[in-house]
């Protein structure tokens with residue numbers, strides 16, 4: 437049976453090798469704080485941040501992307517860009533904002549991002565990618581990661597691995613899908629294994645890990661660490677639960693009323709962070725299906741429908757109380 441262990445990336449050591457991955461629109465400080473409070477992963481990621489946002493800040497965007505909560509653990513700032521000078525400057529700014537690690541996004545497959553020549557498009561030109569990683573390497577002494585999707589041929593993937601390592605990356609996060617694949621296609625663990633076998637720096641495996649069985653499968657690739665992204669949403673305790681289960685330690689999954697309280701806490705923190713309850717309620721609509729996983733299917737559907745029609749925080753709290761039976765009777 438594969439087990440968890442400590443993880444070293446560059447000069448940093450982490451007591452566990454499970455990482456909370458980046459989720460645009462979700463991975464804000466309130467979410468990361470909740471994850472830290474309930475799971476203590478090695479570190480969490482920010483949402484992807486465009487270098488231009490860091491270099492030419494607008495007030496709202498800047499706060500959203502650069503804040504680090506005093507009550508959260510280590511944070512990896514993920515940068516998106518295609519210009520070596522801008523990436524260097526952005527890495528320096530991120531370091532000033534308290535980044536513990538820096539990551540270059542080379543995996544985003546969203547059309548808008550690819551059209552800009554960023555995200556997974558960076559994998560189309562490996563000599564340019566080498567320049568970008570080298571520029572980041574020169575501008576920061578923080579651990580430097582590169583998060584990729586896999587390429588289609590073995591030859592390409594071996595060359596990509598060499599480029600990232602030669603340019604100075606301290607670790608690579610491999611999301612085991614091709615850029616054009618959606619989440620219905622299962623993650624290609626064999627492609628992750630190829631990076632593990634090729635690289636001397638740590639490889640973090642990513643894709644479809646949501647429980648003990650999928651974690652064990654990912655660990656069987658020989659990866660040094662595992663990144664979990666979507667499955668922690670609405671289950672901020674998940675990483676802690678997996679650590680306990682793999683170590684044969686007792687763990688109690690939170691009760692349904694406690695999960696309702698967590699949802700309220702998440703949205704209350706968002707309201708405080710955004711300074712706007714209605715914006716927090718809009719985010720609550722996206723989060724509702726994840727928190728509703730613990731409800732029966734018909735109840736979950738009704739709950740999400742009611743949250744979608746809800747505009748006020750007080751109503752939101754009452755709905756959580758009713759559906760999660762906290763603390764009022766239904």
Ligand SMILES: Cc1cc2nc3c(=O)[nH]c(=O)nc-3n(C[C@H](O)[C@H](O)[C@H](O)COP(=O)(O)O)c2cc1C
Pocket residue numbers: 457458459460461482483484514541543544583611642643644645663664665666667
């Ligand atoms: C809504 C959403 C937003 C995402 N945002 C980012 C992002 O900002 N940066 C990034 O590198 N990956 C992003 N991803 C990809 C995830 O980090 C991760 O690689 C992918 O979901 C597979 O891991 P999982 O199965 O554990 O979720 C996003 C995925 C989703 C579904």
